[in-house]
Amino acid sequence: MKPLASVLIADDHPFICDGLRTILEPQYAVVGMAHHGNDVAAMVERLRPDLLLLDLSLPGRDGLRLIRDLKAGERPPRVVVVTMHSDQVYVEEATRSGADGYLLKTARAAELRKAVAEVLAGRNYFSPELRSGRRSGVVAATGGSNVTLEGELEPLGRLTARQQEVLLLVGQGCSNQEIADRLHLSVKAIEYHRAGIRQVLAIRSQAGLYRFATLLAAAQAASGGDAK
Numbered sequence: 001m002k003p004l005a006s007v008l009i010a011d012d013h014p015f016i017c018d019g020l021r022t023i024l025e026p027q028y029a030v031v032g033m034a035h036h037g038n039d040v041a042a043m044v045e046r047l048r049p050d051l052l053l054l055d056l057s058l059p060g061r062d063g064l065r066l067i068r069d070l071k072a073g074e075r076p077p078r079v080v081v082v083t084m085h086s087d088q089v090y091v092e093e094a095t096r097s098g099a100d101g102y103l104l105k106t107a108r109a110a111e112l113r114k115a116v117a118e119v120l121a122g123r124n125y126f127s128p129e130l131r132s133g134r135r136s137g138v139v140a141a142t143g144g145s146n147v148t149l150e151g152e153l154e155p156l157g158r159l160t161a162r163q164q165e166v167l168l169l170v171g172q173g174c175s176n177q178e179i180a181d182r183l184h185l186s187v188k189a190i191e192y193h194r195a196g197i198r199q200v201l202a203i204r205s206q207a208g209l210y211r212f213a214t215l216l217a218a219a220q221a222a223s224g225g226d227a228k
Helices: 014-024 037-047 063-071 088-097 109-120 137-142 146-158 161-171 176-183 187-201 206-223
Strands: 006-010 029-034 051-054 078-083 101-104
Touching (some): 014 109, 051 063, 161 206, 187 206
């Protein structure tokens, strides 16, 4: 008999893990549940799951960084993001980081099973409600539509050189600690600069800041140099 595909679930809410396990068993073998981002990589290494169901908002190492790290390793699992974040910024960054699927926590049990089956079969799966907006922002910019990109980045001129450095590193997926290390500053200084950027650009949310930052990073990658 063919062994069941193995699944590791990573979410900081135990009741969500239990709910996902109930939906997947006995069709799949849930081999473990992680509630902290710092535990996920070690569990993947030890359990070697075929599939990782991953929340983006984990304490410790966040989901996006985990995806990048896991996909860069040997024998990476397939990864389906299961999250409350429907903003296209998160969808695009998760995809760019290497996620094989993206599912909202509001999805029904049948859609979860379908997503798992599709991804384990080597295909990608994204919630239908997300697909209509996937070619916006960074995706459109890197596809050659530079007019919109330049227009969106026009407010960069209001930022200081240091703020632009911080924003670029945010767009490249760096944590506050990583940015602080690169710029030889304290984490508190990075938090101060991030708050200043949001104030100058009138950005109300962290998601909005991240969207602008990923646009800047995409512009730099597309030009092969400085996007200021």
